[in-house]
Amino acid sequence: MLRTSRLIPLKKDDGSIRPIAVGELIYRLCAKALIISHFQPDFLLPFQLGVKSIGGVEPIVRLTERVLEGSAGAEFSFLASLDASNAFNRVDRAEMAAAVKTHAPTLWRTCKWAYGDSSDLVCGDKILQSSQGVRQGDPFGPLFFSITLRPTLNALSQSLGPSTQALAYLDDIYLFSNDSQVLSKTTQFLADKQHIIKLNEKKCKLISFDEIRQEGFKMLGTMVGGKEKRAEFLEGRIRKEMAKVGKLKDLPHQHALLLLRFCIQQNLRHLQRSLRSDDLVDLWERLDTMLWEEVKRMRMRQREDTVEEEALGRSLTKLPARLGGLGLLSFKDVAPLAYRSAAEASDTLLDNLGLLSSPEEPPTPIPQRTRCAELWESQQEAILHNLGDTERKRLTENASRLGRSWLSVIPYLQPLRLSNVEIASGLHDRTLVGSSIPVCRFCGSDSPLGHDELCRARNPWTQRRHNAINRVIYQHLKQIQGATVEIEPHTLSGQRRNDLRVRGSSALAFTDYDLKVYSLGDRDARSTVTPCAPNGKLADFCLDRCVNWLDKVGQVVSKNAPKVTGGVFKPIILSTGGLMSRSTADDWKDWREAMPVGGFEKMEKRIGVELVKARARTLVL
Structure with missing residues (x-):
């Protein structure tokens, strides 16, 4: 058998x-x-x-x-x-x-x-x-x-x-x-x-x-062979990929984005290592442009980008998702690095076979991963240096695990599905552009990036977002063996309740959790445009500023929490884009170890989807 x-x-x-x-x-x-x-x-x-x-x-x-x-x-x-x-x-x-x-x-x-x-x-x-x-x-x-x-x-x-x-x-x-x-x-x-x-x-x-x-x-x-034949070969392969991209318009945008990121853009990656293309840069650039145009189609923006927005959007699109980008890596940027790494590794093997008679030993091969990581980190730093406070915070959120989790969600269940408008909202966030309307039609103020979720004249989605995320956490904590989870338990402070109470095998009688979701655009949030620490990375500086403020908020929440007897209180502090406080990150690690295999990843993706849905409710495309 x-x-x-x-x-x-x-x-x-x-x-x-x-x-x-x-x-x-x-x-x-x-x-x-x-x-x-x-x-x-x-x-x-x-x-x-x-x-x-x-x-x-x-x-x-x-x-x-x-x-x-x-x-x-x-x-x-x-x-x-x-x-x-x-x-x-x-x-x-x-x-x-x-x-x-x-x-x-x-x-x-x-x-x-x-x-x-x-x-x-x-x-x-x-x-x-x-x-x-x-x-x-x-x-x-x-x-x-x-x-x-x-x-x-x-x-x-x-x-x-x-x-x-x-x-x-x-x-x-x-x-x-x-x-x-x-x-x-x-x-x-x-x-x-x-x-x-x-x-x-x-x-x-x-x-x-x-x-x-x-x-x-x-x-x-x-x-x-010669340049002409190599160009003809690569052009033929690119035409096939362009035909595939053209068919994405018939699909829901969530499906189209998944295929674009995980399938279509991967089809020619091997050629970057095996095809000599240092004289075919224009063809790789054409492929990058094709991917960017498809992103703009799915973003559904109601006006043309300015020159600055176009340049920023292209830069963010080719940045890895873990650094806040969209993960459609630039063929033009990666090709020379990939080819050099492949050549070094191959030369080492050929030298061991005695097929190269160079008097000097081949250089120690540098992996493509290492070369590309250095390139992408430098690109992220360059992008951050040219951004304002709101954009820096949004990029920092986009780089977080929760902030990027929706990009890889396969919509096999209804709660994981995102509409075309919600995908468009997510792409607005990833490319750091706000509403197409320069003046908010609800409050009459200017409408830059981030105004949508702070505008008090719009129907707030804060309570629905809170309830949806709380419900997701509740459903997945129940899967932990030996855990009993209660939603909105009573406390000793009158009518005040916490969001969750978890009883288990620990020495404590129970642990109460209260979920709070804050916007980094809040007027009390710490700015990221203050002087950076000497020799420090700007990305790390922005992350520390944002997380430190979330930690401070968590301390205030803990201080003002309703009283409980025999247990302990822990706040769950998230930003609207998926960043979390350090104490919440520690609890996250404990949950990951305790949950069944695959359960924690499902919880993160569900929460990531809910965060995107909430922002889509207030964004005016």
Whole structure:
């Protein structure tokens, strides 16, 4: 039963079928755990990539680029690409068992159990038998396939001699050579090994590097060669993404924003690492503009942005959500950093293979994450320096966990759904623009950012927001084992009540909580435009100023709280944008540890949604 898989046939670009076997969950978890704990680099040849190798396909692409550049040590004349026909499903299992026993003996018993007998493949109402090859979708599949291929690749490499260097990413095999007959020799060598690998000779190709410079060459999902061919390739990929973005207009804005952030913008991220694009900056900029225009469409602003608002909106859109932005990261900014990190990591691996003869060791690779973090923090600092007090506070709130939680909410339940107007309000907040109407039609005052939730002439949503958040906290605290939660319990101060009373196994009889939600735009709130501490980050300074004021408010609430006997009182202090006091953050951590798995995250997302809904009730688009 554990080896049974659901068979999903996926249609390939050429019209053929790729059978994907999705295994049983416990089997997949165990397989991944065994690979993590038992895999050893010497299971595979040094030039076999694809299983726990750094950079995936990037070293192969990088070596191709180094040859095109004429780098020392990377001196080859021809490149042969081998296309294996139905590679994963063709492998003979007897050969696989023998190879695993020889090269990865610690996994031999596992291999024998997983592939020693036929296993069931469930496809609709039919059950098929898997008796040959490795199951595509099995976590063991890439490793066992690569181990099976190891003896053949080793023999091929030795037969071709020192003038040829093989690099393989699973079944994608590339031969870097100075021999113009390398492909014919390879075809002849593999002719009697079709039970392990059978070449599709129509798709195998031999090309000289001079041809690649002129005509380009598509390999491993990217393009190498001259600028014209690389630009043509990238333009084609961008057009496909633009077509997808064009279809978002038919969806609710919450769905469209999720697809834009987590799907569409991710589709071309790998090209930033594998495609040389230092001379294609205008194409990346076009992609950034496309994402920004889609954000403006969903924001539904009733007037055009000023030049300053346009520049600020673009800057905030490409800032990560954890720093207060929208998380649609700039392709133009990230591409050079990603490519440099990929090149450094690949050069290190190629140097270890002896393919680079530079007298100096390659520099220690700097991860893309590190480079990008430095860029984004500097961008956040630059943005904050040009903002006023209200905008700084709003950006600080947007960077908080609660303030950004609504961006990743999947609306599978009604309480998690946001209307188009509510999404538009949230996007107004993330891009730091206020109402489209310069003068408030309710009170006659100017209507800058933040006026909407402070205007006393509008119907207040404060009590409804309070009740909604209080109800969410109540529902999730009830899930804690051994806890009894009471809503609006009586106190010793007459008619005054707290919001929640929690009884549990602690030494205290109970804990009372009272929820308060304050606006950082309150006239008593601390300003963030006072001088910053020496050598301090402005983002940290703004956060401290806001949290310190919330702490002070919490102390006042505790001092004026209704009296209780035998228990303790704790205030829950939040800002209207999701920032919380330090004492509330401590309680939050305790709740997270006590709540069932996934319960705390659900509570945060529900509260984040309620905060967005409340602001949308007062914002005039």
